[in-house]
Amino acid sequence: MSIPEFDPAYGRAVTIADGIARLTANNPSPFTYFGTNGYLVGGEQLIIIDPGPDLAGGLDTWLDIIGGRKVHAIAITHTHIDHSPMAHRLKAAIGAPIAAFGPHRPARPLFEGEINPFAESADMALIPDIVLQDGDTLAAGGIVLEAIHTPGHTANHLAFALQDTPYLFCGDHIMGWSTTIVAPPDGAMGDYMASLEKLLERAESIYLPGHGDIIADARNVVRATRSHRRMREKAILERLAAGDETIDEIVQVIYRTTDPKLHGAAGLSVLAHLEDLVERGRVDTDGPPMLANRYRLPV
Ligand SMILES: [Zn+2]
Secondary structure, three states: OOOOOOOOOOOOOEEEEOOEEEEEOOOOEOOOEOOOEEEEEEOOEEEEEOOOOOOOOHHHHHHHHHOOOEEEEEEOOOOEOOOOOHHHHHHHHHOOOEEEOOOOOOOOOOOOOOOOOOHHHEOOOOOOOEEOOOOOEEEEOOEEEEEEEOOOOOOOOEEEEEOOOOEEEEEOOOOOOOOOOOOOOOOOHHHHHHHHHHHHOOOOOEEEEOOOOOEOOHHHHHHHHHHHHHHHHHHHHHHHHOOOOOHHHHHHHHOOOOOHHHHHHHHHHHHHHHHHHHHOOOOEEOOOOOOOOOEEOOO
């Protein structure tokens, strides 16, 4: 896949639309693209979405851009360390409350002896001052943001719709440049697919993602994302029908054109599909679905 152009404009607020500006953190990586996007929503009264990682100098940049304006809330899409840790510093500096779905937690309880490979990517310290459930709203001046619970990438993932506009802040549910990581135990494929359907039932058509540029044809991108995941699921079922039993065997075939360095991540994605397929009774395995299991089609 070719990487689209994106100007991160580090250290500057980029105007996206009337009352929406983007500040991209200087944390480029294979997992964050050019960096994590934070957003300022409103005018003299603001809500900030995802102030980003705790980078040196990052707080000063935020304070400069906010100027003397009142921040009503610091809204968090999800508790990954590239999205939420600056919220702690920002709250201490300006006194605005942190609004999020809840503390970080895996999508399901850990199995006995299971080690969570994503433990270090979570901001475990984040405890919201304002707990947002699906449909709850935040207001500042004339603007209203509606929280939409969109689990899948993480269990506590929220998207935010800017009321009476076509804009939706989609966090990491849809990325502007790559496929979202959905992997157990923090993520869950069944939840991810259900959240895609939930977004398709809504009217918003322009998405502002946590990484990458504005997504102008968002509804088509959501449909394409759904098709891509369904295609992967079909490919996995075909490999099981052909006699593959392990995640390694499946990855060797369906990710044969992918850089072998990424096969570990691919294995976790296949596991996410298998976990969902086992839950739906489409695939059998012995014991809880894990990386080293053998999988088969039910007879
Ligand atoms: Zn994330």
